[in-house]
Structure formats: C-alpha cells, structure tokens
Amino acid sequence: xxxxxxxxxxxxxxxLIGCCVLFAQNxxxxxAFKASPALMKMLTIEEVTASQVQDSLRLSARIxxxxxxxxxxxxxVSGRVTEINAMLGTTVxxxxxxxxxxxxxxxxxxSDYLKASTQVNLRxxxxxxxxxxxxxxxxxxxxxxxxxxxxxxxxxxLRAARDQLKIMGxxxxxxxxxxxxxxxxxxSPVTSSIDGVVIERNIAIGQVVQPSDSLYxxxxxxxxxxxxxxxxxxxxxxxxGDQVRAEVPALPELEVVGxxxxxxDLVNPETRTxxxxxxxxxxxxxxxxxMLAALKITKPGSQALVIPSQSIxxxxxxxxxxxxxxxxxxxxxxxxxxxxxxRRRPLLAxxxxxxxxxxxGAFHLNNERLRAEQE
Numbered sequence: 001x002x003x004x005x006x007x008x009x010x011x012x013x014x015x016l017i018g019c020c021v022l023f024a025q026n027x028x029x030x031x032a033f034k035a036s037p038a039l040m041k042m043l044t045i046e047e048v049t050a051s052q053v054q055d056s057l058r059l060s061a062r063i064x065x066x067x068x069x070x071x072x073x074x075x076x077v078s079g080r081v082t083e084i085n086a087m088l089g090t091t092v093x094x095x096x097x098x099x100x101x102x103x104x105x106x107x108x109x110x111s112d113y114l115k116a117s118t119q120v121n122l123r124x125x126x127x128x129x130x131x132x133x134x135x136x137x138x139x140x141x142x143x144x145x146x147x148x149x150x151x152x153x154x155x156x157x158l159r160a161a162r163d164q165l166k167i168m169g170x171x172x173x174x175x176x177x178x179x180x181x182x183x184x185x186x187x188s189p190v191t192s193s194i195d196g197v198v199i200e201r202n203i204a205i206g207q208v209v210q211p212s213d214s215l216y217x218x219x220x221x222x223x224x225x226x227x228x229x230x231x232x233x234x235x236x237x238x239x240x241g242d243q244v245r246a247e248v249p250a251l252p253e254l255e256v257v258g259x260x261x262x263x264x265d266l267v268n269p270e271t272r273t274x275x276x277x278x279x280x281x282x283x284x285x286x287x288x289x290x291m292l293a294a295l296k297i298t299k300p301g302s303q304a305l306v307i308p309s310q311s312i313x314x315x316x317x318x319x320x321x322x323x324x325x326x327x328x329x330x331x332x333x334x335x336x337x338x339x340x341x342x343r344r345r346p347l348l349a350x351x352x353x354x355x356x357x358x359x360x361g362a363f364h365l366n367n368e369r370l371r372a373e374q375e
C-alpha cells in the first residue's frame with residue numbers, strides 16, 4: 001500500500017527547510033570577519049600545502065657515567081690508613097698512588113716468602129751435595145730422590161708465597177727488591193687502575209680497611225652516556241644504531257647528535273619502559289653526570305598537509321586558524337593538529353589543500369575579531 005502525503009504537510013516542511021538554509025547562510029556570514037586595510041598590511045597569507053612530515057619521539061633523559069670507564073678501587077690487604085694522596089676532583093693516571101696503608105698481614109706474608117726462599121736455597125745446597133755423594137757411591141739413589149722431593153716441596157711453598165704477595169699488590173719489581181734486601185716492608189699503596197678523575201672518596205687517616213671496602217671511585221669523564229626510558233608502547237621506535245638528537249637544558253647552546261649504542265632486550269617490570277643509551281663525547285667536560293636532558297628519536301615520515309605553528313590561535317582547549325574566504329574576509333576555523341616538529345604542525349582535519357590561511361599576524365587579527373564582537 002502506498003502512503004500518500006497530504007498537501008497540508010508539504011507546506012510546513014518546505015518552510016522548515018527554508019529556515020534551516022537561511023539560518024546556515026546567516027551563521028556562515030556571521031563567522032566571516034572583515035579586516036581593515038591597516039590590519040591587512042600586518043598579515044601574511046599562504047596556501048596550505050603538503051610537505052614531508054617526520055614522526056619524532058621525545059624522551060626525558062639524563063647524563064650518566066660510562067660504566068665501562070669507571071673503576072671502584074679498594075685495598076689489596078687489610079691495614080690502617082697512614083697517608084692520603086688524592087681528594088675529590090683530583091685528576092690521576094693509571095698507577096697513581098691514592099693512599100698508603102700499614103699492613104701487618106702484608107708483613108707476615110713477606111716473612112713467609114723470605115722463609116720459603118731460605119728453605120729453597122738450603123734444599124738446593126743439600127741436593128747438590130747429595131748428587132756428589134751419589135756419584136761417589138756413598139749415597140743411594142733412593143736417598144738422593146728423597147732429598148730432591150724435599151727441594152720440590154720447598155719450591156712449591158715459595159711459589160705459593162710469591163703468588164700471595166702478588167695478590168696483595170706487590171709487583172715483580174717489588175719482589176726483586178725484597179729478594180735483594182731481605183727486609184720486610186709492610187706498607188701497601190692504594191693505586192688507581194685507570195686514568196680519570198676521583199669522583200668518590202671513602203677513606204680517612206687512621207681508618208682500618210679491608211679488601212672488600214671501596215675506598216675510591218675513579219671515572220674517565222671524557223666520554224659519558226645519555227640514558228633514556230622508552231615507554232613499552234613505543235619500544236618499536238628504538239633500534240641500535242638509530243640517529244638521535246639530544247638537548248641539555250643546562251647547556252642550551254649545544255645540540256648533540258649521536259647514535260643509540262644500546263637498546264635493552266627486557267622491559268623494566270616496575271616502570272614498563274625499555275632503556276636506551278647514546279654515547280656522549282665530553283672532551284671539555286662541559287657535560288656533568290646526572291644532568292637532565294631530552295632525547296629525540298626521529299623517523300622518516302610521509303607527505304602530509306602542514307601549517308606553521310605561528311598561524312595557530314589557541315582558545316580554550318581547541319586550535320583555530322584564520323581561513324581567507326575572499327580578499328580581506330576571514331573565517332576562524334577549528335582544526336585538529338599533530339605533534340609539532342621544526343615549528344610546523346601536521347594537519348589532521350579542518351583544512352583542505354590550496355586553502356589560504358593567515359600565517360603571520362593571526363594574533364593581531366584575533367584581537368581585532370574579539371574587539372569587534374564586544375562592540
């Protein structure tokens with residue numbers, strides 16, 4: 001069955017449609033704003049065009065020590081501190097004496113070494129005498145071998161005592177001096193194992209220290225790490241060897257370009273992030289460990305519409321731009337924009353390619369619009 005519309009219903013419907021069209025036209029006309037000739041001289045108007053857009057990820061970061069260039073230095077023996085030669089900030093070379101200890105443990109070990117050396121010398125004399133007696137038929141082969149075995153035992157004790165002194169920090173040169181002078185020297189130096197700067201000191205005169213104690217920390221500050229945490233959802237952004245940029249607020253004039261040297265294979269279960277690192281050259285020691293920084297990872301993007309950041313008018317929680325409707329006539333239009341990159345914002349919605357917008361002077365134009373609305 002076909003439904004036949006009454007003529008009585010057609011007339012109100014047409015009136016309603018006409019009112020809607022008229023309202024839309026009036027609303028469009030009211031949104032347009034005429035700029036004065038003086039104001040037009042302050043404006044720069046350009047077409048919206050496509051450009052290469054690069055996606056970037058900006059991360060909070062910090063400068064840290066290169067852990068491959070840090071040495072935590074302790075004592076080789078138990079002893080009492082008698083001398084301190086390095087303080088915080090002291091620049092040292094490998095082998096530089098940092099402190100001196102007096103160790104009775106070292107003295108006993110040297111005494112054991114000298115006793116073992118003496119025993120070896122006596123056993124060597126005994127074996128030579130036994131060898132002559134054996135050749136003269138006075139000493140049997142069994143007795144000769146027994147005396148050689150005693151010499152071998154003495155040589156084993158000497159090697160063990162020698163190794164113990166090396167563990168306690170004595171060098172070959174020190175051992176030669178001990179062999180020649182036969183005097184016990186119970187002082188043991190604490191020396192740096194790398195070139196660098198003393199960044200930590202946990203030692204005082206008279207303090208009794210053990211080999212397990214960390215007395216000094218020496219770091220090579222000529223090369224540091226810049227460490228950042230990538231959120232788990234963006235972990236695919238970071239790959240070892242990626243080109244990255246870094247900014248340090250404490251040194252705003254410096255922009256650092258480098259590569260990622262490490263991307264963690266595991267997610268931190270507490271922060272749900274992945275650690276990344278870049279290497280940071282620091283020959284002049286301008287960068288300091290624990291300085292705050294920002295790390296930016298950039299990926300090549302695609303062609304997209306972009307607008308300059310200075311063309312945007314912010315009102316409330318929304319972005320607007322002035323679109324030229326005709327010469328001297330403008331419309332304030334809401335737009336959706338992406339993340340800023342190089343003072344440009346990718347356009348997500350609100351404009352079409354070829355439309356002309358106010359690039360410079362949007363602030364003045366908006367003030368004039370607000371003033372006109374108030375009047």
